[in-house]
Amino acid sequence: MTAVTLDKVYYLDELKYKPDLTKFEKEFKPKIDTYKTKIKENIPKEATLPKVLKDGTELPEDFDTAAFKGASKIGELSGIMTPKELKIVKLPGVEIVDKIAKGELTSVETITAFIKQAAIAIQVTNCAMEFFPEEALARAKELDEYYEKTGKTVGPLHGLPFSLKEHYAYKGKNTNAGFVSMIDNFTEEDALTTEIFRKAGAVFYIRTTQPQSLMCLDSYNNLVGRCSNPHNTALSPGGSTSGEAALIALNGSPLGTGSDIGGSIRAPAAFCNIWGFKPTNKRVSLKGAIASYTDMSNEFVLCSVGPLANNPEDIKLYMSTFLDAEPWKADNYMLRMPWRKDVKLDLENLKIGIVYDDSVVKPAPPMLRALKLAAESLKKAGATVIEWEALDVPEAMDIVNTCYNIDGNHNHVSRYEESGEPLNPLSENHLRFGHGFEQLSILDGLRYVHRRDDLRQKYNDRMNELGVDYILTPSYFAPAAIPHKIKYWGYTALYNILDLPGVTFPTGLVTDAKIDTKDVEYKPRNDLEAYEYPLYDEKIYDSQPIALTLHGRRYYDEETVEASKIIQKIISEAASSA
Secondary structure: OOOOOHHHHEOOOOOOOOOOHHHHHHHHHHHHHHHHHHHHHOOOHHHOOOOEOOOOOEOOOOHHHOOOOOHHHHHHHOOOOOHHHHHHHOOOHHHHHHHHHOOOOOHHHHHHHHHHHHHHHHHHHOOEEEEOHHHHHHHHHHHHHHHHHHOOOOOOOOOOEEEEEOOEOOOOOEOOOOOHHHOOOEOOOOOHHHHHHHHOOOEEEEEEOOOHHHOOOOOEEOOOEEOOOOOOOOOOOOOOOHHHHHHHHOOOOOEEEEEEOOOOOHHHHHHHOOEEEEOOOOOOOOOOEOOOOOOOOOOOOOOEEEEEEOOHHHHHHHHHHHHHOOHHHOOOOOOOOOOOOOOOOOHHHOEEEEOOOOOOOOOOHHHHHHHHHHHHHHHHHOOEEEEOOOOOHHHHHHHHHHHHOOOOOHHHHHHHHHHOOOOOHHHHHHHOEOOOOOOOOHHHHHHHHHHHHHHHHHHHHHHHHHOOOEEEEOOOOOOOOOOOOOOOOHHHHHHHHHOOOEEEEEEEEEOOOOOOOOOOOOOOOOHHHHHHHHHOOHHHHOOOEEEEEEEOOOOOHHHHHHHHHHHHHHHHHHHHOO
16 A cells, blocks of 8 residues: 655645735725625524523524534524424425425515525524525515416426525626635626526525635635534534535525535535535536636546535435536536436345545544444345445545646636735645645646546446445544544545545434544554544534445446435434434
């Protein structure tokens, strides 16, 4: 096995980007203040949090610095939500659109409930970059009027509240992808993804936060600050689709869209304990979204676009709605591959490989407990389960980290220099990936593509040799991350370089400080493990939900979603009786 040392993973020389704080404070800080104020001003007065809940719980003045674990009960105990609204926000998206289509719910009452619940989520987790309830109510009213006149819906998502990760362009609104320099970037057209869901009848009301530059599994940017974990505000919600995951976990949205180039759907879904799906590349369009790259395309490692939700049926609703619109006609980059709705699987025919250790960073005790429960319950239910031994993970890390920054950080630094904004610690960490500020030649880049493709074939051969259909893994070594600390992406980024679809799902288990104690005698095998493994503390993580991720074969997206639905049900039932 290739040794994992910091000099093989990171560029260790002095960073070549120097913030211009004078420029940042003078030219951009006033705009940032206005930007943040607008979000607060758009929170309805009736949705403003009280100081004390009905059960006597005092809410923190600053959730960001508190380890608050009671966010899920605020809607009920604050008096903000009516009993009917509480029921509405807990409905799956598929039920919401069905009830609206049958006239059992109106679009207005539905979006009203989600606006209030989203307002709660914003105040607790800071998950929004833009919040526009009045526009949403006007859109919902139009949809209700259309339904009253015609008796029909405008499309499969008629009246469904729908959240958007901010870097998807939205006509007439600012789109910045977490870069301060883009605070004046008002887009004239919707991104294709935004356009398709709008035409399908979705009601947009919130655009959610992401980290500076999108390139970390945490959530902090210089525009709105830190987004926190909905289950424990002292922890990270993951990234880069952080705001979506935090919002959906608190029932502030039934369905939203994210993107994933290194774990940016799966890590937030895992940390926030919801469902998230990273499709195989080129199945959902990134056309019109603001990416990290400005004047070039990165073909070495591609970004996937996919849904986050509270259940697997809404994942299928998202995928079928988008692909039924034949987006490949508008985006030549996409594959012509409709969503197959007739996929059926038998558990007895599934063979699952479980990753107990990727050879770089050992999973923390709660993750190992969840994996062992998964293995036991799946075997008992009739599936074939084996241990998946680590395969060239250090090689994959070298490839993916180099491919992220193959331009020598040209694009990121160009955007930083326009504003002079300071770097948060994990943005600095990203600039050190691979060869850092060294621009690779075309020849060197092609060699990395060759190594990438060799690795993909090696994994495909291993799956064929063992007869494995799916690989079950953690999304991180722990149930969530400590803010500003997560540096190891191996449990997610591996599957980006392999281009395998992945579904993250809740297991029903939570961390228990009494049994999930850290192995203080454990001796790290490499520099990264020596950094990450000590970050786990059972006291900090106590009661944190545990999620896992199932990866399938390339372009077996429908099968992977179906398999995850079956597997999650078995694991969660076992967890409830454990």
